[in-house]
Amino acid sequence: MTDIMMIGPYPEWDLEDLERTYRVHKLWQVEDKDALIASHAGTIRAIATRGELGASAALMAKLPKLEIVSCYGVGTDAIDLAYARANGIRVTNTPDVLTEDVADIGIGLLLAVARQIPQADAYVRDGRWRKANMPLVTRVCGKRLGIVGMGRVGAAVAKRASAFDCDIAYFDVRKRDDLPYDFCSDLVELARTSEFLIVTLAGGDSTKHIIDATVLAALGPDGIVINISRGSTVDETALLTALESGAIKGAGLDVFWNEPTIDERFLRLSNVVLQPHHASGTVETRKAMGQLVRDNLAAHFGARPLLTPVV
Numbered sequence: 434m435t436d437i438m439m440i441g442p443y444p445e446w447d448l449e450d451l452e453r454t455y456r457v458h459k460l461w462q463v464e465d466k467d468a469l470i471a472s473h474a475g476t477i478r479a480i481a482t483r484g485e486l487g488a489s490a491a492l493m494a495k496l497p498k499l500e501i502v503s504c505y506g507v508g509t510d511a512i513d514l515a516y517a518r519a520n521g522i523r524v525t526n527t528p529d530v531l532t533e534d535v536a537d538i539g540i541g542l543l544l545a546v547a548r549q550i551p552q553a554d555a556y557v558r559d560g561r562w563r564k565a566n567m568p569l570v571t572r573v574c575g576k577r578l579g580i581v582g583m584g585r586v587g588a589a590v591a592k593r594a595s596a597f598d599c600d601i602a603y604f605d606v607r608k609r610d611d612l613p614y615d616f617c618s619d620l621v622e623l624a625r626t627s628e629f630l631i632v633t634l635a636g637g638d639s640t641k642h643i644i645d646a647t648v649l650a651a652l653g654p655d656g657i658v659i660n661i662s663r664g665s666t667v668d669e670t671a672l673l674t675a676l677e678s679g680a681i682k683g684a685g686l687d688v689f690w691n692e693p694t695i696d697e698r699f700l701r702l703s704n705v706v707l708q709p710h711h712a713s714g715t716v717e718t719r720k721a722m723g724q725l726v727r728d729n730l731a732a733h734f735g736a737r738p739l740l741t742p743v744v
């Protein structure tokens with residue numbers, strides 16, 4: 434049996450399937466990770482990881498027989514791709530299968546923040562409704578939406594927002610001629626002219642803290658930010674200050690800088706809706722992601738072309 438190392442857990446159905454085919458070393462289950470790595474370094478040929486956990490150069494360097502890193506997620510920002518490329522290690526991810534679910538949560542969070550759905554639920558449950566009507570909230574349909582990053586997820590968010598009659602503009606490194614939405618090459622300008630911003634960019638150095646104090650100030654006190662990309666894309670200090678001071682109206686966040694141990698200031702805010710990095714977390718999508726991880730591993734070890742190669 435081929436030895437593979439998993440960095441974090443997958444659902445039981447994926448694990449069972451992987452264990453039928455490979456000898457699986459579960460890094461997250463052991464206290465002494467270095468000991469596990471050292472004792473199997475000579476045989477581990479694959480890493481199965483998750484988008485947010487990645488694989489560092491330091492880890493890959495400890496595995497001289499490593500041939501492939503298969504990522505259960507589309508984002509590969511936590512995998513050292515340069516190291517993989519330089520050392521002939523293949524990398525795969527799980528694009529497309531999660532796009533629709535992530536876009537659903539983008540719109541879901543926007544509705545939840547603007548229409549205050551969690552607050553409304555609490556209002557009914559704790560009996561306040563019997564005493565007075567709930568204060569009025571913010572409309573979503575017909576508003577001007579700025580999408581930061583027009584990749585697969587950005588386009589899927591735009592499609593949904595079109596059905597809400599939103600006026601859609603987007604920021605990206607390049608204009609997409611295949612899409613009808615307004616392109617804006619200046620992110621601050623996009624924020625200034627938008628009522629809502631939904632961030633769908635890939636993580637990594639080039640997008641780190643792209644949503645900063647200047648962008649938030651441009652969005653203004655009626656603005657709402659939704660982040661379904663990576664925690665790294667938002668300067669959280671600036672975001673927390675803007676949320677606490679009322680410089681923006683609210684935020685819906687699926688991802689955080691230091692997840693899952695997030696900044697506790699978020700927990701004290703009433704103008705945020707928080708999600709535990711769960712935008713792709715449906716049974717349907719996670720099954721498809723797990724299948725793609727296994728199919729890429731099978732293709733690699735069967736000397737067939739990878740299905741979704743990154744490196």
Ligand code: 8YV
Nearest residue numbers: 483484485505506507508713
């Ligand atoms: C997953 C993700 O939550 O696709 C990504 O990049 O971050 C998410 O879909 C994650 O990879 C599952 O662990």
